[in-house]
Amino acid sequence: MRAFALTLLFVVTNVFAQSDPALDARLKKLEEVLRCLVCQNQSLADSSAPLAEDLRREVRALAVAGKSDDEIKAFLVARYGDFVLYDPPVKRTTWLLWFGPFVLLAIGVGIWWIITRRRRKSDDDEDPPPPSGVDKARELLDSPLE
């Protein structure tokens, strides 16, 4: 009986130890950058899918066991791939994702630069503007009649 009471006490205190607000806040923050695989546009924190519940439980257990956020992320990535991270790591397969937009921007700036430079150049060394109609008319008027 006493052993039972002690176990109960242990379990209860353990439960209380787990509902520590600092830990809750940390887990909440961590779960917000993890993707739920079942409902893919929700984070682990938002999702109520059974798998998300299991994964939250797993994440909590790892955190209680003293694992760091990075170790917890590594645990999930090893099983579900980089897809679980909302912030994908920079590596060879994600270069296009990370640098593609900047490459496109550079190409755009390059094209813009070439076009404006060309335009300015043609402005500079353009021939004098063709004589306008009025000038032509005056010329004709001024010319001696034959």
Added chain:
Amino acid sequence: MKSLRLLIPLAVFIVIVGFLWAGLGRDPREVPSPLIGKPAPAFELVQLQEPGKKLGTADMKGQVWLLNVWASWCVSCRVEHPLLVELAKANVVPVIGLNYKDKNDAGIAWLKQNGDPYRLSVVDADGRVGIDWGVYGVPETFVVDKNGVIRYKQIGPITVEALEQKILPLVRELQKA
């Protein structure tokens, strides 16, 4: 030269359409598993029909086998089940069932009703082994080679095409190795 320059926007457009078209054809629910080419996560679980006995990944060393994740509550498991039953009749490759987050009696009743294609099923009641195997959408099927390395993963129900074009050829190749 000038008409060639006019073609540039068209070329860019075609490239974008190409990317979008390829993207349309892909199922966003099929997340490539990082476990392919890696040793299968070890487990030792109680058997569904004989709770006194266990089966572990170590027991399957030396043969090519399939792990099929199923549950009685899983609707699309019913879709693939006839294929598994046929596969079992052909006796090509042993299939181990991982009864995922299910109630034992419900699982046993489901097998009685739909046929039992499994060499045996093991119980993963809390889904803990499922997490180790990266399971997120039941049914899932893994092909494990003789050295215990995962070689292929089917997410969602097995289709005739997947079975004939991917799973069976791979199994035969691995069995020869």
